[in-house]
Amino acid sequence: MTPHSSRAVRIEQTGGPEQMQLVTVEVGAPGPGEVRIRHHAIGLNFIDVYQRSGLYPLPLPLTLGMEGAGVIEAVGAGVTHLQVGDRAAYASQPPGSYCEQRVLPATHVCRLPDSIAFEEGAAMMLKGLTAQYLLRHCKPVEGLEAGDFVLFHAAAGGVGLIACQWARALGLQLIATAGTDEKCALALANGAAHAINYRRENFAARVRELTGGRGVKVVYDAVGQDTWEGSLDSLAPFGLLVSFGNASGPVPPFAPALLAAKGSVYVTRQTLFTHLSSRARTQAMADELFAVVGSGQVKIHVEQRYPLAQVQQAHRALEARQTVGSTVLLP
Numbered sequence: 001m002t003p004h005s006s007r008a009v010r011i012e013q014t015g016g017p018e019q020m021q022l023v024t025v026e027v028g029a030p031g032p033g034e035v036r037i038r039h040h041a042i043g044l045n046f047i048d049v050y051q052r053s054g055l056y057p058l059p060l061p062l063t064l065g066m067e068g069a070g071v072i073e074a075v076g077a078g079v080t081h082l083q084v085g086d087r088a089a090y091a092s093q094p095p096g097s098y099c100e101q102r103v104l105p106a107t108h109v110c111r112l113p114d115s116i117a118f119e120e121g122a123a124m125m126l127k128g129l130t131a132q133y134l135l136r137h138c139k140p141v142e143g144l145e146a147g148d149f150v151l152f153h154a155a156a157g158g159v160g161l162i163a164c165q166w167a168r169a170l171g172l173q174l175i176a177t178a179g180t181d182e183k184c185a186l187a188l189a190n191g192a193a194h195a196i197n198y199r200r201e202n203f204a205a206r207v208r209e210l211t212g213g214r215g216v217k218v219v220y221d222a223v224g225q226d227t228w229e230g231s232l233d234s235l236a237p238f239g240l241l242v243s244f245g246n247a248s249g250p251v252p253p254f255a256p257a258l259l260a261a262k263g264s265v266y267v268t269r270q271t272l273f274t275h276l277s278s279r280a281r282t283q284a285m286a287d288e289l290f291a292v293v294g295s296g297q298v299k300i301h302v303e304q305r306y307p308l309a310q311v312q313q314a315h316r317a318l319e320a321r322q323t324v325g326s327t328v329l330l331p
Contacts, residue, residue, distance in 0.1 A: 004026060004027045004028065004029075004101070005024055005025070005026055005027065006024070006025055006026075006027045006099045006100040006101045006102065007022055007023070007024055007025075007099060007100050007308060007331070008022070008023055008024075008025045008063045008096075008098060008099035008100070008102075009021070009022055009023075009063060009064055009065070009098035009099065009308060009311050010023050010025075010061050010062065010063050010064075011052055011060065011061060011062050011064065012060060012061045013060060014052060014053055014054030014057075014060070015052070015053065015054070016052075016053075017052070017311075017312040017313075017315040017316050017319075018312060019052060020052065020064065020098075020311050020312055020315070022308065022309055022311075025063075025099070027099075027101050027102060027103060028103060029074055029076075029103075030074050030075060030076035030079075030103045030106075031076050031077075031103075032076050032077040032078050033076055033077075033078050033079060033105060033106055033107070034076040034079070034103050034104060034105055034106055035072050035074065035075050035076065035079060035082055035088075035103070035104065035106045035109055036072070036073045036074040036075075036101060036102070036103045037068070037070045037071065037072055037073065037088060037090075037101060037102060037104070037109070038070045038071050038073050038100065038101040039068045039069065039070040039097065039099065039100060039101060039102075039122075039331050040069055040070045040071070040118035040119075040122070040331070041068065041069050041070070041118045041119045041121070041122035041123070041328045041329070041330060041331075042065055042067065042068045042069075042097050042098060042099075042122055042308070042328060042329040042330075042331065043065070043066070043067030043068060043069075043091075043097070043122045043123050043124075043125065043126055043127070043326070043327075043328060043329075044304075044306075044314055044315075044318060044326075044327040044328065044329060045066060045067060045126050045127065045158070046222070046245060046247055046318065047066055047126075047245075048064045048065060048066065048095075048098075048315070049315060049318065049319055050246065051064060051095060052064055052315070055246065055250070058094075058095065062095060063095060063096040063097075063098055063099060063102075064095050064096075064097075064098045065095055065096060065097030065098035065099070065329075066091055066092065066093070066095055066097060066126050067089075067090065067091045067092075067097055067122060067123075067125050067126040067127075068089070068090060068097035068102075068122050069087075069088065069089035069090075069112055069118045069119075069120075069121030069122040069125070070087075070088065070089075070101075070118065071085065071086070071087060071088070072084055072085065072086045072088050072109075073101065075106075076106070079106045081106070081110075081111070081279070081283075082106060082109060082111065086111050087111065087112040087114065087118070087121075088109050088110060088111055088112055089109075089110060089112040089116075089118075089121035089122060089124070089125050090104070090108050090109040090110065090125055091108060091125040091126035091129055091272065091276070092104055092105065092107070092108040092109065093105075093108075093273055098308065098311060098329065099308075099331070100308075100331040106279075107276075107278075107279050107282060108276055108279075108282050110125075110282065110283060110286040113290050113294060115294055116290065116293060116294070116300075119302045119305075119328050120293070120300040120302060122328050123158060123300050123302050123326035123327075123328050124162070124289065124293065124300045124326075125286070125289075126272065127158040127159045127162055127326060128162050128289040128293070128298075128300070129272055129275075129276065129285050129286065129289060130159050130244065130272050131159055131162040131163040131166055131289075132166075132285050132288055132289050133270070133272060133275040133285065134159075134163065134220050134242060134244065134270070135163060135166055135167060135170065135172075136288070137275060138218070138220075138240065138242045138268065138270060139218070139240070140217045140218055140238060140239055140240040140266070141238055141240070141266065142217065142238055144170075144172065144217060144218065145171075146170065146171025146172065147171060147172075147173065148172055148173065148216075148217050149172075149173045149174075149175060149193075149207075149210070149211050149215075149216040149217060150167065150172055150173070150174050150175070150216050150217060150218045150219070150220065151174075151175045151177070151203075151207055151216045151218070151219040151220065151231070151234050152164070152167070152174055152175070152176055152177070152192075152219075152220045153177045153198075153219070153220065153221050153222060153223045153227050153231070154177070154178065154222055154223055154247065155174070155176030155177060155178055155183075155187040155192060155195070156176070156178045156183035156184070156186045156187050156324050156325070157222075157323070157324070157325070158301075158325055158326035158327070159222065160176065160178075160187065161186070161187070161190050161301050161324075161325050161326075162298055162300070163220065164176060164187050164190040164191040164192045165190050165191045165297060165298040165299065166191075166292060166297070166298055167191060167192075168191030168192075168193075168297075169191075169292065169297040169298070173193040173194070174191065174192045174193055174194075175192070175193065175194045175195070175196065175207055175210060175216065176188070176192035176194065176195040176196070177195070177196045177197075177198045177203050177227075178195065178196075178197065178198070179197065179198060179199050179321060180197065180199070181197055182324075183197075183324060184196070184197050186324055186325075190299075190301075194210050198227075198230075202230070203227075203230055203234070204229075204230040204231075204233035204234045207234040208234075211236070214236045215234055215235050215236035215237075215239060215263075216234055216235060216236060216239060217235075217236055217239050217240065218239060218240045218241075218242060219231040219234055219235060219239070219240075219241045219242065220242050220244070221241060221242065221243050221244070221245075222243075222244050222245030222246075222247055223245070223246075223247045223248050224243070224245060224246035224247060224248050224249055224250055224251050225246070225248045225249035225250060225251060225252065226248035226249070227248070228251045228252070232258070232259075232262045232265065233262070235262060235263060235265045236263065237263035237264055237265070238263070238264055238265065238266070239263065239265050239266070240265070240266045240267075240268065241265065241266070241267045241268070242268055242270055243267065243268070243269045243270070244269070244270045244271070300326065301324070301325030301326060302325065302326050302327075302328055303323065303324050303325035303326065303327070304317065304323050304325075304326075304327040304328075305327070305328055305329075305330055306327065306328075306329055306330070307329070307330055308329050308330065308331050311329060314327055314329060
């Protein structure tokens, strides 16, 4: 390979994991406002599945991947916060992290503290910044205070385990849901106040029991279709349902009057990159994430590792909900 050739995972059409193929691409020099990074680890996220399947349509052909960590190899004009040789990590658009090296906009690329390993960095940016905006910026109309109950679905996943720990640090009583007793135990070990195996229990009924019949102030829901109705039924009056993913399929259409019937509740659909609206805001959010990880209050659990060439297996495991914590690809 030439110095600026890179192996990359590309799809020519949307569909199942078999659409992902390892190819060789040429990587040029960064233009103004861009950097070139050589990856040491690459994050795997459910949004990658949505983009691969076509649920989130994007121009094709497409190199997947929104998250990575490595070393800066070249810096374009106008980039002042990064230098050649810097350790760095990012959650960024456009996709393209499933590769050995790439050029991307520098806006969302941050210096990675020396105390955080590349694998942790690759696993924490999209997931950790997601947990940050959920817990710090998606609050009910009555606010969130220490002691308040919140419900978090898929709590044994990459975002969920970060959220469990961060919620505990904030003094919140996080009720976790997961699909196995083992995953429930993992959520409890990482700071959840309670855990519900949704395959064995009606989680909405159990939430009512745990909260003395009132319900939770906030539900954080990346599952979508399968949890939608129960999430609404878990809310206290004036509570907030934060939808931020569709792991089980998209939420069906609903009439606004339903929100009145459920207790004058609120619903919002959030995306990370609305919050990462500028270089300054990205850095402020990342600084808070780095601080809570650096303090030891939040640990990043990298539980699965796959060579880049085994990306199809990684996607199958993720979609089958066979993973816990975070998964990284290794170039």
